[in-house]
Amino acid sequence: MEIKYFDNAATTKVKEEVLNEMLPYYSIQYGNPSSLYTIGRYTKRAIEKARKQVANLINCNSNEIYFTGSGTESDNTALKGIAYANKVKGNHIITSKIEHPAILNACKTLEKQGFKVSYINVDKDGIINIQELVNSITKDTILISVMFANNEIGTIEPIEKISAIAKKYNIIFHTDAVQAVGNVPIDVKSLGIDLLSLSGHKINGPKGVGALYVKTGINFDRIMDGGGQEKKKRSGTENVAGIVGLGKAAEISQKNMQKHINKLLDLREYFIKQIEEKIPEAKLNGSRKGRLPGNTNFSFKNIDGQTLLLKLDEKGICVSSGSACSAGNSNPSHVLVAIGASKEWAKGTIRVTFGEENTKEEIDYLVENIISNIKV
Numbered sequence: 001m002e003i004k005y006f007d008n009a010a011t012t013k014v015k016e017e018v019l020n021e022m023l024p025y026y027s028i029q030y031g032n033p034s035s036l037y038t039i040g041r042y043t044k045r046a047i048e049k050a051r052k053q054v055a056n057l058i059n060c061n062s063n064e065i066y067f068t069g070s071g072t073e074s075d076n077t078a079l080k081g082i083a084y085a086n087k088v089k090g091n092h093i094i095t096s097k098i099e100h101p102a103i104l105n106a107c108k109t110l111e112k113q114g115f116k117v118s119y120i121n122v123d124k125d126g127i128i129n130i131q132e133l134v135n136s137i138t139k140d141t142i143l144i145s146v147m148f149a150n151n152e153i154g155t156i157e158p159i160e161k162i163s164a165i166a167k168k169y170n171i172i173f174h175t176d177a178v179q180a181v182g183n184v185p186i187d188v189k190s191l192g193i194d195l196l197s198l199s200g201h202k203i204n205g206p207k208g209v210g211a212l213y214v215k216t217g218i219n220f221d222r223i224m225d226g227g228g229q230e231k232k233k234r235s236g237t238e239n240v241a242g243i244v245g246l247g248k249a250a251e252i253s254q255k256n257m258q259k260h261i262n263k264l265l266d267l268r269e270y271f272i273k274q275i276e277e278k279i280p281e282a283k284l285n286g287s288r289k290g291r292l293p294g295n296t297n298f299s300f301k302n303i304d305g306q307t308l309l310l311k312l313d314e315k316g317i318c319v320s321s322g323s324a325c326s327a328g329n330s331n332p333s334h335v336l337v338a339i340g341a342s343k344e345w346a347k348g349t350i351r352v353t354f355g356e357e358n359t360k361e362e363i364d365y366l367v368e369n370i371i372s373n374i375k376v
Ligand code: PLP
Pocket: 009, 010, 070, 071, 072, 073, 075, 100, 102, 147, 149, 150, 151, 176, 177, 178, 179, 199, 200, 201, 208, 209, 210, 325
């Protein structure tokens, strides 16, 4: 059966050009980048090229990019690294209620270690309450971490406003941009971002590789001890092929950004229009316009999202019920709870996220199959 894949927020397919760029680093170019002989220097150069490609995508300098093993690791390094390096200044962190578990669980760990965390509410569209954020700032606040765009409902947060507030109060600002990178143009300089997390597998690159941007002058503690790779900030022999793949994916993403966004917007609007016409009581969660170009998240009445997901799977269709990270968990999604969805509506939710390879014919097939599983 041919697969119709609509879960690009969970992961994306590695582009052929990306894979081709990676393959030599699993075979002929296997040198350890820390080795001084020729094949070691060669892989070291490949890493530095990738660093430049990633830096170009978000408009920073190469030496501000640290490679990690995932978006999750980037988030943990940002939160714990900044918290530990600044604990003499204060012990208070501000974040939102709709962050990814990589942030929320890192915050829980920090709370156990004596840090205080404020979790800011969002409105019905998922946009952070700016006034509440300002009100929660204390003399001990050392870090604000708010995601660029939400992984479940796609809402894009007012990053420029948040960074301006952070700057005004001399607080470090981190954003988890794992979902936004490649789908929204990001210029860390003009947006005033101090730290930013990204991940390879969300931008048609490989899994198991991520990057953390840290603005020059901002100190952070390492969370991994070892041989001192990545300027002593992230030890562990580099995942060279993965890093090369992330670099290539970043380069392609930068080059094709507007085309990619336009394609996804077209597919998203086509899908939303069909669902709204054919299932009038369906609810679109998240902001109608201020959302990721490829994201939709619908709640349906009197259905179970996970059952619908499995029914669609029988037809070769991949969607997510809420977020992949909470799949298998029967509690309502913390994001849907935060935007005020009732337990009943939250239960009937599926996330459909588009990629460049999707077509309108595939969407017709998806809609047909959603309708046949829902009593309209
Ligand atoms: N942050 C967000 C917003 C995400 O959507 C994800 C993955 O779904 C992550 C962090 C974690 O990234 P990774 O899968 O690379 O660990």
